[in-house]
Amino acid sequence: MLTALAVMSSGLTAGTADAAASGTSSSAFAPTISCPSVADRLDQVPARAQAEVQRNLQLLESQIAEANRRLASSAGQGGPNFVQNAILGPLRDKRAATLQRIQIAFQRAGAQAPTGLQGLASCTVQDDETGNGNNGDQNNGDQGNENQGNGDQNNGDQNNGDQNNGDQNNGDQGDGDQNNGDQGDGNQGDGNQNNGGAAGQISCPDVADRLGQVPARAQAEVQRNLQLLESQIAEANRRLASSAGQGGPNFVQNAILGPLRDKRAATLQRIQIAFQRAGSQAPASLRTLATCELRNGNPGNGNGGNNGNNGGGGNNGDGGGNGNGGDDENNGNNGNGGGKARGPVPADFVDIRSVQPNVRTPRTQQNGSRGTFSVDCGRNEGRIFNSDNVIVAPGVSNGAQHTHDYVGNESTNNQSTNESLLAASTTCRNGDKSTHYWPVLRALGQEEFDANRRGGGLDLNVGKILTPVAVQITFKGNPTGKVVAAPQFLRIITGNARVGGAEANAGWTCTGFENRQLTDKYPLCPRGSRLVRVFDFQSCWDGQNVDSANHRTHVTFPQADGSCPQGFRPIPALEHRLVYNVPQGPNFAVDTFPEELHKPVTDHSDFINLMNEQQMGRVVDCINSGRRCR
Numbered sequence: 001m002l003t004a005l006a007v008m009s010s011g012l013t014a015g016t017a018d019a020a021a022s023g024t025s026s027s028a029f030a031p032t033i034s035c036p037s038v039a040d041r042l043d044q045v046p047a048r049a050q051a052e053v054q055r056n057l058q059l060l061e062s063q064i065a066e067a068n069r070r071l072a073s074s075a076g077q078g079g080p081n082f083v084q085n086a087i088l089g090p091l092r093d094k095r096a097a098t099l100q101r102i103q104i105a106f107q108r109a110g111a112q113a114p115t116g117l118q119g120l121a122s123c124t125v126q127d128d129e130t131g132n133g134n135n136g137d138q139n140n141g142d143q144g145n146e147n148q149g150n151g152d153q154n155n156g157d158q159n160n161g162d163q164n165n166g167d168q169n170n171g172d173q174g175d176g177d178q179n180n181g182d183q184g185d186g187n188q189g190d191g192n193q194n195n196g197g198a199a200g201q202i203s204c205p206d207v208a209d210r211l212g213q214v215p216a217r218a219q220a221e222v223q224r225n226l227q228l229l230e231s232q233i234a235e236a237n238r239r240l241a242s243s244a245g246q247g248g249p250n251f252v253q254n255a256i257l258g259p260l261r262d263k264r265a266a267t268l269q270r271i272q273i274a275f276q277r278a279g280s281q282a283p284a285s286l287r288t289l290a291t292c293e294l295r296n297g298n299p300g301n302g303n304g305g306n307n308g309n310n311g312g313g314g315n316n317g318d319g320g321g322n323g324n325g326g327d328d329e330n331n332g333n334n335g336n337g338g339g340k341a342r343g344p345v346p347a348d349f350v351d352i353r354s355v356q357p358n359v360r361t362p363r364t365q366q367n368g369s370r371g372t373f374s375v376d377c378g379r380n381e382g383r384i385f386n387s388d389n390v391i392v393a394p395g396v397s398n399g400a401q402h403t404h405d406y407v408g409n410e411s412t413n414n415q416s417t418n419e420s421l422l423a424a425s426t427t428c429r430n431g432d433k434s435t436h437y438w439p440v441l442r443a444l445g446q447e448e449f450d451a452n453r454r455g456g457g458l459d460l461n462v463g464k465i466l467t468p469v470a471v472q473i474t475f476k477g478n479p480t481g482k483v484v485a486a487p488q489f490l491r492i493i494t495g496n497a498r499v500g501g502a503e504a505n506a507g508w509t510c511t512g513f514e515n516r517q518l519t520d521k522y523p524l525c526p527r528g529s530r531l532v533r534v535f536d537f538q539s540c541w542d543g544q545n546v547d548s549a550n551h552r553t554h555v556t557f558p559q560a561d562g563s564c565p566q567g568f569r570p571i572p573a574l575e576h577r578l579v580y581n582v583p584q585g586p587n588f589a590v591d592t593f594p595e596e597l598h599k600p601v602t603d604h605s606d607f608i609n610l611m612n613e614q615q616m617g618r619v620v621d622c623i624n625s626g627r628r629c630r
Contacts, residue, residue, distance in 0.1 A: 033091070067123070203294075232263050237594055362479040374475075384407075478570035483571055525582075539570060556568055
């Protein structure tokens, strides 16, 4: 077992050490949170699991330290059950998720985790000598649906602890990335204020697209910090929504944007350090990406969200102005507390007939591979949905903040592992267990089951989820040469979920007009024509990696003539083609992160290859021999 693991002793020790480190004085009789020791129960940790176990043990310590800070800062607040509901309950949920990650680390290393780990999730408050320990109750903001947060706290936590990851050298561990109360105390609205005013959304510069080639030794650390940046933005937007209408003219800047900038600066510094440790230089401009801005803020009248569920209305009141009348403009978006999602706007739509033909396909050369291999995985008739993204945010509940359609593997969620995916069932008729997923498309003005859930209405994604009338999954060849087998567990994302992000290449078109595609507009199709989404995936692979820190640099697109850049090999080129019946006019939208305003340019699709060697061999043989196979 790692020597470092032995230093992780008890929650009480962690809380005391944290208080000392922060420079605060603590009375010998101050209430303190005490949690069962976990490190002492682990015995021999497999070598392959040690790094992951160490990260999660550090995370457990930071969770206790944060809970003790909250306990101290909220002394005297709340009612008799406040500590239990606002501090101990959320802490238990976070610890349970972290303990589960430790168990998974053991399993991935082929070992059995010690039994009873989940029994170590619950903590207690050690009373002071007057018997008044429980009055150290924590800030009210936590409970404001921190159960909304069981995923959200995970969301922060996993990164949160990973972020620490030994980079204490910058003082980062305290920097608040570990959440410094973020997920709770910023929610001061305790979920009930529901102002419904249009708080706007926070928009931050994209970081992943600025990193270029991430050194192999730095990829894991960079990935953890990229996830942390995402969770910081998500948390800031939750605060923004829940606190609409509070404070003076500088409230958002001082209470939300300023702290977010500081956290991002520390996280960006850790990314730079990861590059340096790998003997490489990070882009010099990274620190300039720390500052975020408020988009489309509007004070609104503040009544729209009051009928929402526990703060959900506040989130969804962003649509603004007149909360009470929010239904009128959005025809039924009242399903989320009377608020309405912001976007899309009329300018996001264009008549496909006004678009000039623009699709160019490289000519297949004599040595090119002309075949195709199609897989029938259904249309998600079983309505498999969640708002996770196991590629970008593994372990994070609601990591996407928008709902995904899934076909193929039927078990894909934030907790999926290669092993769990291989053990699952599939909707693909040929037995391929690969997972394919993309944001759902919605008909606006109609209510859906997730109107008051995260990923749905609580993240400003509203409307009826449309099932495609056709889903075509096709692997194609390369115009200049034969393709090689793609490796099992290869992960590819095409398109970009962020406005202004790189490789925003997902295409929108209409049947009968597929020689013209749009990326930044929704097409309005004439009667008799159907809407089409086209996702062409990167088909040049670096020959080594199944993933990379930004999920892009291990694969790339062919060059203009169809050939792969130097150092890359052609693999079967995956295409997702989705066909829909949509309402006439500008009355549909794709799910997005709340701050991306349902812009069509954010469309994207994800793929994890689970084909075994034999299955992939059939695909390659079919394509290279010029046949059309199913």
